[in-house]
Amino acid sequence: MSLLQEVWQAVKAIGTGMATVHKxxxxxxxxxxxxxxxxxxxxxxxxxxxxxxxxxxxxxCIVCLQCERACPAQVITIERHRNPEGKGFLIxxxxxxxxxxxxxxxxxxxxxxxxxxxxxxxxxxxYDLQTLKADIDFLHEQARRxxxxxxxxxxxxLRTDDGRIEKAPPEMQPGGLAEILKPAEEVDS
Amino acid sequence: MSTMNLExxxxxxxxMIVNMGPQHPATHGVLRVVLGLEGERITRAVxxxxxxxxxxxxxxxxxxxxxxxxxxxxxxYVSGTQNELPFVLAVEDMLGVEVPDRAKKIRTIFFELYxxxxxxxxxxxxxxxxxxxxxxxxxxxxREIILGIVEKTAGARMLPNYYTFGxxxxxxxxxFFKDVADFLDHMERRMVDYEHLVLESPVVHARxxxxxxxxxxxxxxxxVSGPVLRASGVAYDVRKAFPYDAYPxxxxxxxxxxxxxxYARFWVRFQxxxxxxxxxxxxxxxxxxxxxxxxxxxxxxxxxxxERYRAVENSRGELGVLVVSxxxxxxxxxxxxxxxxxxxxxxxxLFVGAKFSDAIAILSSLDPVFGEIDR
Numbered sequence: 001m002s003l004l005q006e007v008w009q010a011v012k013a014i015g016t017g018m019a020t021v022h023k024x025x026x027x028x029x030x031x032x033x034x035x036x037x038x039x040x041x042x043x044x045x046x047x048x049x050x051x052x053x054x055x056x057x058x059x060x061c062i063v064c065l066q067c068e069r070a071c072p073a074q075v076i077t078i079e080r081h082r083n084p085e086g087k088g089f090l091i092x093x094x095x096x097x098x099x100x101x102x103x104x105x106x107x108x109x110x111x112x113x114x115x116x117x118x119x120x121x122x123x124x125x126x127y128d129l130q131t132l133k134a135d136i137d138f139l140h141e142q143a144r145r146x147x148x149x150x151x152x153x154x155x156x157x158l159r160t161d162d163g164r165i166e167k168a169p170p171e172m173q174p175g176g177l178a179e180i181l182k183p184a185e186e187v188d189s
Numbered sequence: 190m191s192t193m194n195l196e197x198x199x200x201x202x203x204x205m206i207v208n209m210g211p212q213h214p215a216t217h218g219v220l221r222v223v224l225g226l227e228g229e230r231i232t233r234a235v236x237x238x239x240x241x242x243x244x245x246x247x248x249x250x251x252x253x254x255x256x257x258x259x260x261x262x263x264x265x266y267v268s269g270t271q272n273e274l275p276f277v278l279a280v281e282d283m284l285g286v287e288v289p290d291r292a293k294k295i296r297t298i299f300f301e302l303y304x305x306x307x308x309x310x311x312x313x314x315x316x317x318x319x320x321x322x323x324x325x326x327x328x329x330x331x332r333e334i335i336l337g338i339v340e341k342t343a344g345a346r347m348l349p350n351y352y353t354f355g356x357x358x359x360x361x362x363x364x365f366f367k368d369v370a371d372f373l374d375h376m377e378r379r380m381v382d383y384e385h386l387v388l389e390s391p392v393v394h395a396r397x398x399x400x401x402x403x404x405x406x407x408x409x410x411x412x413v414s415g416p417v418l419r420a421s422g423v424a425y426d427v428r429k430a431f432p433y434d435a436y437p438x439x440x441x442x443x444x445x446x447x448x449x450x451x452y453a454r455f456w457v458r459f460q461x462x463x464x465x466x467x468x469x470x471x472x473x474x475x476x477x478x479x480x481x482x483x484x485x486x487x488x489x490x491x492x493x494x495x496e497r498y499r500a501v502e503n504s505r506g507e508l509g510v511l512v513v514s515x516x517x518x519x520x521x522x523x524x525x526x527x528x529x530x531x532x533x534x535x536x537x538x539l540f541v542g543a544k545f546s547d548a549i550a551i552l553s554s555l556d557p558v559f560g561e562i563d564r
Contacts, residue, residue, distance in 0.1 A: 006391075009391045010391060013389075013390050013391050013392065016385045016386065016389075017323070017386060017390075020323070020327075020382050020385065020386060021323060023382070024327060024330075029330060030330065030333045030334050030337065031330075031333060041340070042340055042341040042344075042362070044340075044341070044342070044343075044344040044359075044362075045340055045344055045345070046344045046345050070255070070256070071256075072252055072256035072257075072259040072260060073259075102259060102263075102348070103345065103348075104259035104262075104348070104350040105344060105345075105350065106255065106256065106259060106350070109358065118344065150344075152358075152359060174341075174342065174359065174360075174362050
């Protein structure tokens with residue numbers, strides 16, 4: 001290759017590079033300026049876990065221990081005792097170690113009553129890891145703060161401004177809506 | 190010190206022993222290579238791995254079958270659901286679970302999307318190693334779109350835990366097929382740019398052509414797979430040799446190159462991206478918009494005693510898993526055959542005789558991911 005050809009090659013390569021840079025400068029990026037603009041996450045996004053209460057403040061969780069058995073990281077610890085009046089169990093302790101949790105949402109898949117749900121609150125940075133050893137109050141508080149949450153059994157649910165819980169409209173629901181709605185009707189009846 | 194460290198040879202005062210890594214930015218993580226250098230030439234090379242060892246295989250013996258899927262994700266963290274598939278296929282075989290046709294196709298769409306994502310990461314980091322910063326920013330931009338599509342359906346970006354025995358965990362988002370089609374249009378435009386920036390760049394030619402030549406016999410003898418093997422002229426692809434999921438239904442080619450040098454490995458990865466786009470286009474046509482996404486898997490997963498090996502072609506090569514069952518709800522043994530791990534074994538062969546700056550180019554063409562190598 002002659003010297004002239006080499007110079008032409010170099011000029012051409014720099015030219016294509018600069019042209020590409022120029023093209024991309026005016027394109028809209030798929031990312032957000034995070035601290036100033038909050039990203040809108042899809043409702044199925046697994047960012048943190050919460051324990052939902054019913055509208056009247058009673059416990060949705062029936063303490064069946066399914067989530068404890070399904071957890072791959074084995075970070076859920078539940079203690080229970082039999083309800084002295086009526087049937088079922090009462091919670092003594094419901095801890096999730098959110099430090100070691102790997103956010104696979106296996107517990108949410110396993111829950112038969114959609115009590116444990118995934119929420120989109122991802123701002124969990126802390127100076128003290130002990131604050132992420134979540135107990136039942138922490139998990140309830142997470143659910144009270146959340147505006148929407150997801151579980152495979154009930155789909156996406158919303159908390160209205162007056163504190164009621166209602167099912168999100170079909171356009172907000174992720175795929176497999178028919179399968180999501182069917183078990184919900186069974187529970188309601 | 191350990192015996193794997195290089196000892197100076199008595200009388201050879203011109204050889205210098207240098208430690209590359211484990212915090213070297215060009216080693217793609219935590220690889221440490223002890224190099225014997227004679228000026229710029231590498232005379233000896235000993236790779237050290239294990240800095241990211243997390244004892245995956247032993248942990249998986251103590252977990253039930255559905256739990257293991259979440260752990261397999263954490264191996265090759267760049268290529269997401271691709272890691273789940275061999276384990277899921279092996280257990281499905283043992284249980285005799287029927288997978289619906291639509292579930293197979295959805296799985297394959299995710300598989301190929303992650304191949305594109307993984308190759309984009311490779312392209313960015315390989316060019317970063319060669320000294321170009323802009324391609325890294327552009328490829329991560331495109332990868333961001335793929336991860337957004339995945340998050341909309343699977344709920345997570347890099348570690349989705351999406352496949353399950355008998356299909357996938359939940360149906361795809363209603364916008365999914367449109368999103369993928371839009372992304373493919375976008376990606377085809379971008380591939381033209383990448384071709385100009387990477388494959389046709391004279392700098393890349395100068396840095397990679399004739400560097401780190403791996404001949405066919407040695408590639409086969411060392412057990413490398415994936416793009417590294419195909420760049421040495423061996424047309425072996427698990428997708429064609431042992432088809433799984435929806436690959437028998439789609440048409441694609443296996444790009445091979447006879448050269449075996451670093452440029453050939455770059456070129457093969459590029460052609461694979463074109464093939465991925467081609468496969469995805471066909472699958473978008475073939476996949477029904479609605480239908481079953483999950484077959485009937487037994488609630489109590491207890492595969493009969495026995496063992497099963499299944500392999501898939503992930504972005505780096507043949508990713509296999511051997512599952513040994515003793516009839517209980519936990520696997521007796523799970524052995525992963527890592528593609529990046531096997532490809533890393535040719536480092537001493539390729540490094541010796543090369544120049545130090547070429548070593549970086551060779552390493553980037555192997556595309557190692559240390560989550561999978563150290564497991």
